[in-house]
Amino acid sequence: MVGSVDLEGTELSTVPSFWECREYQRTVRRVETSNKLCNELAQMIQERAEVERAYAANLKRWSSKWLSFLDSGLEYGSGASAWKGLCVEADAVSNAHKSVQTQLIDELLTGLKHWQKEHFHKTPLPPHALKEAKLFEQDFEQAQKPWAKRLRKVYNGKKEYHQACKMERSLQVQVQNAKNDPSGTPEQQDESNKLKKMQDKLKKAEKEVERTRSNYTNALNDLDAESPRYLEEMTKVFNRTQEFERERLTYFKCLFMNMQQALNVTLKVK
Structure with missing residues (x-):
């Protein structure tokens, strides 16, 4: 069970787990990570759209250049027709990639930003934390607070119990050593008084062990x-x-599928 401890001194588990104090922070950070992933995916889409725009523009320039060259009349007949066909095909492919860019920006990127805005809200004051993460953190803290309070009592009780046991063992050794001392000097009476005091301390220590236990x-x-x-x-x-x-x-899965479809230029070339 959560929080169970071996009474005879086995250390509490030090392996971090969700159930330990404040280890729920890893789960809370997942909300922040999700928001960051939205930003990263938005950048990814933006960059791909720029690639599509640049490629479409380059194809358009290439097609225009060689169509203009064809106007010089150096090529003729079926050769001119084939030449023109390549340029027209490039122009169509350029339009298809331009369409991809438009769809990436106007549909996918805009949709992603709208979804992100609907699901993640930042606090108005610095450090502008996510409200969703803050709410989860507060709810986790509220759920854990009574348990954490009792866990602290376990730690404190364990510490006091072990200290009491340590003191008891120390006094037991002192009393035993005093009993074994073969002193026959005039100070023997004083030694006897010291032994009695140590025995009294030992009795108190034994009671303290029982109390802390x-x-x-x-x-x-x-x-x-x-x-x-x-x-x-x-x-x-x-x-x-x-x-x-x-x-x-x-x-995200739905967005990835839509992006895959948007990037399929074979469906757009006319």
Whole structure:
């Protein structure tokens, strides 16, 4: 179960997981990444549109140049017809690539920017964070807060318990050493008093071990009792982030298919 700990001192897991404190940040950052991916895809489409525009313009210039040359009359008959046919074909291909550029900009890029604007909203004040990411973060924090509070009690209880055990063991050694001291000097009475004091300290230390052990056990029980609610609430928020990301993936897949169709110039050459 989330937050379960070995009572006898095994360290809490240090492997980061979604369920640990604030590890939901990785899920929140996915929202920011999605927005960035929209920007990157928009740039990709813009650059491809520029490639199409430049190619269309170059073909148009090439066709115009060699059609003008044909007007010189140096070529004639069937040769002139074939020559002209190549130039006309290039002109048609140029128009097709120009159509691709127009579709990329007017339909796909415009549609992407509109979708991004509808799904991602930035806060008006610096650092202009995404409202969607901020909302998910707040909901995760709210769901995790009671559990995190109990987890801190577990950590503190564990620390106090181990410190108490360490003190108990130290006093046990001191008392045993004092008992084994074969002193027969006039100061033996003083040594006896010191031993009694150490034994009193040991008794207090033993009580402290029991007290801290009880607190530690109670903290663990409280954490285990809180875990079902914690799992349920965190899962609810996580599922919302999943749906948010799933919507982006679905839109991107559709956009990729439309882009693939737009780039098929064979459907546009007339």
